[in-house]
Amino acid sequence: MTAYLRALRLERWPRSAAIILGSATFFFLHQDFLSSFRPLETAFLLALSFLLTWAISTANYVVNEIVDAPYDIHHPAKRHRPLVQGKIKKVPFILLGIGLTAAGLGLAVVFFSRSFVLSLLALLGAGFIYNVKPVRTKDIPFLDAISESANNPIRFLIGWYAFAPRHLFPPLSLLLAWWSFGNFLMTAKRLSEFRLLRDKAADYRLSHKRYSRNLLLFGMIASATVFLTTFLVFVLSLRLYRNLIIFPLLLLYLFLFFRKTLEEREVMEEPESLLRNPLIALLTLVLAGLFALSVFL
Template sequence: MSSSFNVDVDARQKRTAGWKEYLSIARLDHATKHIFILPGILLALVLRGVHTGNVTLTVILGVIVAVCIASANYTINEYLDRETDKHHPTKSARAAVQMELRGSWVFIQWLAFVVVGVLAAYAASSTMLIVALLFAAQGVVYNVRPLRTKDVAYLDVLSEAVNNPFRLMIGWAMIDPLTLPPSSIILAYWFGGAFLMGSKRLSEYREITASHGKDLLTRYRRSFSGYTEISLVTSILVYAIFSMSFLSIFLIKYRIEYILALPAITMLFAKYLALSMLPGSTAQKPERLFEERGLLTIVALVVALFVAFTFIDLPGFDALASQRFIAIGS
């Protein structure tokens, strides 16, 4: 069985990349992932109110920060993965695999995105600047040796998922640069992201192992050597439980009416896990999740419930947060 899906692996046969190919490795088409900024904005508005002089400007700067830092991380990700991506059924078609890229130009592109993102963060607030620097550092830790956490089972998921709370904090800092979100929602976001990344790993594991064997899978990504299908499913369950636990703590402490949205959020987790088990799952390409009508319907329900219970106060619900015992005798 062939160990590579790429027919042009010989560097002598590769065409020199042009500016379009360099720009493609920045994956600007993945900007839909920045939808995770929106809850940060909304939560800051509900819980803190506006604490910045020019909201429009800080929102624009925040979007620039998120897009540029993410694109910087994607740039080094695709370039440094070029020798392993050739073993993947679809990633073998990426520009970094098919074409000859100059490392110096890749570095310049990465640096340019980081500089623009950091400057935008500096112009927004000191909080945004700290988050931007951490976001950029995550890309280095995740992709660059000797650290390269993406090669270590479980650590690969947790280190990639930390991008989720970074996006949450960027959204929050657009509205309130004086504080950070509560730790409970940061942790819920982190483990929620781990659930998404773990589901993606499960989808890749099932599909590539079934069609080409685990040997090829581990050549594509070293961390898969530390996984089995059972361990991946188990880890996904753990991530989901942690995420829901921290989310419940947040909802009870800050607006207990939101707890009525938990059944819909549970449905969302279940739907995404089910999607990850389908052949050719969109869980492997999160930028295409907007094509999943069933998933979007549940997302719309979750949003509607949060909007509704932002304005609806339910008498007696505060009692749920205090100690109560069910009396069965006199």
């Protein structure tokens, strides 16, 4: 049972917690809706939407664990995954994924709007598009990072529609900013693989056959530029001028990610590992705190 739990990658729950940003932004931009929800109701809906997002994300990891097993064997860390090591069986693992999907979508239909359910389905669909042939965007240069980072705006939408009526759509500039920041991180992960796996990189990830160090650096720079530009558009279009105070901190944040990616001596399995850097972790907390203050001030 321990091996099955490890294969579900439950430790990646912080990714699902990203829905909180969507919910917080909704109430920040539409404060008149705050009175529509009682505190306990808000807490319940937020907790449930997190659990449902976590369930669907975990179901996607089931898909990834199965279809990536032939490639993971070439990765220094991922070759120790339970399915690659033969510690779990496919059929019960698939049934576990189906159960998580059915429970997640079923509860979503009962408690949330159609827009929320569609956003949850989009998260599930994104996992299949990224992992499963004949599409499998994971094998296509740049489209692999773009499609993987699409989970960022999708999770934002899940958090948004946990409370928002279906006719209210979040600012497109903010969705693009969140998407491009995710793409920045996913490209950083690929650069780490390319640097440290060298000739074996393409055995693990087919897209590395057409990547180069300069192309991946360009991808990171382009993603950072789009992120900063769309964030500025969001702030200026809604006249949220007080949020400009975090812009220099965002520049520093991106610089630290750049430097850490280029200095890493181990392959970055997931971008969250960069948060082990004390300065990056501290700056993350500062940025989150400043955003929270901007909501209530």
